[in-house]
Amino acid sequence: MVDAFNAHDVDASLAHFADDFELTLRPAFPHMSDRTTRGKTSEWVRQLIDGDFRIEIEVLKVEGNRVRTLTCTWHNITRRIGLAPVLGIEDYVVKDGKIISLVWTSSDATRAKFIAIRTRFLTSVVIMLLGLTVLLYLLIR
Secondary structure (H helix, E strand, O other), X not given: OHHXXXXXXXXXXXXXXXXEEEEEEEOOOOOOOOEEEEOOHHHHHHHHHHOOOEEEEEEEEEEOOEEEEEEEEEOHHHHHOOOOOEEEEEEEEEEOOEEEEEEEEXXXXXXXXXXXXXXXXXXXXXXXXXXXXXXXXXHHO
């Protein structure tokens, strides 16, 4: 799977997932809730690959049909905002050689980076709005 994603091979990447694959993202970021999607695997894989997605995986545990990994990813969006690499724990369930579900949970380090980026962005917006308010005041005065 890693080689297929890193080669940006959509068909080879999709071959690893069941038709009814379910993805749950557990960012645990403030003001964001878990998000689960089912049956949109092709769209998801294409969006990742179109964004120059890269992935590294370290297998932490395998028990029967369940696999837990430490995963490090890069994507154009996360690179652009300074969040990359994104670290998370992924819990896979495999059936008949295909991934039927994946739960991704962000790491503490990723959550901390996200909060810092969001804080800088919101601070910039507030400063900009204050500046516009002063400018408008001076113009109508």
